[in-house]
Amino acid sequence: MLKITKFLLKKILKYDKVMIPIMILYTILATVQPFIWILIPTKVISLSNSGDIRSILFYILAGGIVSIISVILLSFFIANFRMRANSVRYHLIRDISAYSLAMPYENLLDPDHLSKIQLAEEAIRNPRRGIMGILNISLRLIGNILASIGLLGLMSTLSPWIMMLIFTLVIAQFYFRTEADRFNRNARKSVSEEERKYFKTTDLMKDPDYAKDIRIYSLINIMEIYAKESLGVLKDIVSKSEKKYIKAELIESFLNIIRDLVVFAYISYMLLESKIQISQFFLYTTGAISLVTMLQEMLKQMAEIFVYTKGVRAYMELLESPIIVEDQDDIQIRTKVDKELFTIEIKDLVFRYPNSKENILDNLNLTINSGEKLALVGENGTGKSTLIKILCKLYKPTSGNIYINGVDINEIPEFIYWDLVGVVFQDALLLPFSVKENIALTNDIDKERLMKSIDDADLEHIISKIQKGVDTTLLRILDDEGIDLSGGQRQKLYLARAIYKRNRFLMLDEPTAALDPLAEAELYEKYNALSKGKTSIYISHRLASTKFCDRVAYIKDGKILEIGSHEELMELGGEYNKIFNIQSKYYKNIDEMEVI
Numbered sequence: 001m002l003k004i005t006k007f008l009l010k011k012i013l014k015y016d017k018v019m020i021p022i023m024i025l026y027t028i029l030a031t032v033q034p035f036i037w038i039l040i041p042t043k044v045i046s047l048s049n050s051g052d053i054r055s056i057l058f059y060i061l062a063g064g065i066v067s068i069i070s071v072i073l074l075s076f077f078i079a080n081f082r083m084r085a086n087s088v089r090y091h092l093i094r095d096i097s098a099y100s101l102a103m104p105y106e107n108l109l110d111p112d113h114l115s116k117i118q119l120a121e122e123a124i125r126n127p128r129r130g131i132m133g134i135l136n137i138s139l140r141l142i143g144n145i146l147a148s149i150g151l152l153g154l155m156s157t158l159s160p161w162i163m164m165l166i167f168t169l170v171i172a173q174f175y176f177r178t179e180a181d182r183f184n185r186n187a188r189k190s191v192s193e194e195e196r197k198y199f200k201t202t203d204l205m206k207d208p209d210y211a212k213d214i215r216i217y218s219l220i221n222i223m224e225i226y227a228k229e230s231l232g233v234l235k236d237i238v239s240k241s242e243k244k245y246i247k248a249e250l251i252e253s254f255l256n257i258i259r260d261l262v263v264f265a266y267i268s269y270m271l272l273e274s275k276i277q278i279s280q281f282f283l284y285t286t287g288a289i290s291l292v293t294m295l296q297e298m299l300k301q302m303a304e305i306f307v308y309t310k311g312v313r314a315y316m317e318l319l320e321s322p323i324i325v326e327d328q329d330d331i332q333i334r335t336k337v338d339k340e341l342f343t344i345e346i347k348d349l350v351f352r353y354p355n356s357k358e359n360i361l362d363n364l365n366l367t368i369n370s371g372e373k374l375a376l377v378g379e380n381g382t383g384k385s386t387l388i389k390i391l392c393k394l395y396k397p398t399s400g401n402i403y404i405n406g407v408d409i410n411e412i413p414e415f416i417y418w419d420l421v422g423v424v425f426q427d428a429l430l431l432p433f434s435v436k437e438n439i440a441l442t443n444d445i446d447k448e449r450l451m452k453s454i455d456d457a458d459l460e461h462i463i464s465k466i467q468k469g470v471d472t473t474l475l476r477i478l479d480d481e482g483i484d485l486s487g488g489q490r491q492k493l494y495l496a497r498a499i500y501k502r503n504r505f506l507m508l509d510e511p512t513a514a515l516d517p518l519a520e521a522e523l524y525e526k527y528n529a530l531s532k533g534k535t536s537i538y539i540s541h542r543l544a545s546t547k548f549c550d551r552v553a554y555i556k557d558g559k560i561l562e563i564g565s566h567e568e569l570m571e572l573g574g575e576y577n578k579i580f581n582i583q584s585k586y587y588k589n590i591d592e593m594e595v596i
Contacts, residue, residue: 375552450470
């Protein structure tokens with residue numbers, strides 16, 4: 001808990017120092033306030049026998065004024081504190097977003113890491129729970145602790161045994177409440193995992209991209225089965241947790257009855273035996289009620305804080321994870337790799353996913369010469385797209401090395417490396433921004449370069465038909481008047497995006513998978529013309545689309561089975577030849593059907 005406190009204080013000092021004096025003033029006032037309506041009425045009762053009306057009125061009026069001022073000030077401090085704490089929360093949201101963007105891409109493959117990220121996001125998402133809950137509760141908790149110490153001192157003047165009884169029974173209540181909270185915290189990981197599955201499934205149900213398939217294939221039933229399965233697990237966990245809390249509350253109620261009977265019986269006995277005056281009777285009864293209320297609230301607050309600590313710890317662990325942000329330009333390395341000649345050498349490359357024993361890439365060796373166009377072909381699951389992600393420095397190989405102009409890519413800072421690389425993935429996405437921002441992927445746009453990219457990608461005739469041109473917003477996420485693009489139009493935009501970047505090394509990971517063969521061939525001709533002189537890798541299932549490449553590498557079981565030009569592989573009569581002939585026969589039959 002101390003570590004969390006230091007973390008939060010550090011963030012407060014970083015983002016809003018004014019919160020510290022507000023906390024101090026609130027704590028002082030919250031400590032004093034409970035005693036106003038204990039001591040002043042006691043004084044008024046003690047003066048009632050003297051007949052001093054003026055003094056009685058003075059204490060009543062003074063008490064009322066002080067009480068009103070304290071309530072107003074406490075309300076002001078807590079409102080101001082919450083407003084500032086919410087501002088700090090936005091900074092923390094930005095920090096976790098920055099972490100998510102900077103963390104290794106391969107972390108997205110680890111379910112445990114994804115669950116930790118979800119816990120961390122829960123700790124900052126809700127303005128009343130998680131970190132905000134701890135901040136708001138801590139503000140009141142400190143005052144309650146100090147006030148409780150004062151009230152314990154007051155009750156000790158009646159009887160140390162009564163003070164000890166009250167304190168012991170409240171601690172016992174806290175123990176049973178904490179046991180219920182501990183069960184809840186231990187179940188939180190399972191809850192997070194099932195919530196992630198449940199919300200992923202329900203999000204798919206609402207996703208416009210899946211709406212057509214869900215309706216046409218009546219997928220709602222199977223999706224509901226998966227959602228109900230996760231929901232059933234969640235209900236079971238929550239039910240067990242609720243039973244623990246009900247048991248704790250029953251025990252608390254029983255202990256409350258014992259405490260109240262003993263304490264008030266003893267105070268009444270002291271009054272009846274004339275060992276205390278009527279004013280002291282009021283003092284001790286209100287003191288006992290205030291102390292019990294304060295202790296219960298304080299321990300409940302501590303229990304709430306413990307519930308929130310798991311998410312906060314997950315947040316802290318993520319932000320304390322060592323992430324290397326490379327922002328220093330290495331002139332020597334940049335000079336070696338940023339050349340017209342761009343040669344790639346892959347040596348003994350092995351890759352397998354976390355917690356897997358199966359190699360996706362198995363001792364793969366390949367050299368791609370400068371300016372060469374290489375096609376990677378093969379069946380699904382043979383490691384083609386995985387190789388592209390490794391070449392993009394998104395995945396780290398299990399073993400082996402990749403060299404660019406003789407420099408290991410692990411030694412090349414990412415911001416230098418990514419400047420040299422252009423890639424169009426098969427699952428590339430539009431962003432809910434303007435057309436020009438979708439192409440340039442920056443706010444600092446070179447207009448001349450933008451228009452040339454649009455023209456080279458044959459996108460100009462599409463944009464000219466749009467009312468706002470390149471300023472048109474895509475998708476209806478941030479703009480209700482946003483437009484969508486067809487599959488072919490999207491591919492041309494992605495091509496314009498790759499052209500705008502002016503890269504040395506171009507990779508295309510089945511970007512035309514959704515297009516018909518003619519549209520694909522047309523687009524690949526564009527890529528071929530525009531990538532002239534660039535080192536390029538193309539992935540496609542349609543082998544005819546890779547005939548323009550200098551060489552073709554046929555991958556099977558994570559290894560290069562055949563490599564050579566299209567003509568050489570056809571003469572070889574191996575796997576490539578076999579699959580090419582099957583595909584060409586299929587397309588030939590289609591052409592004949594179209595002629596008929």
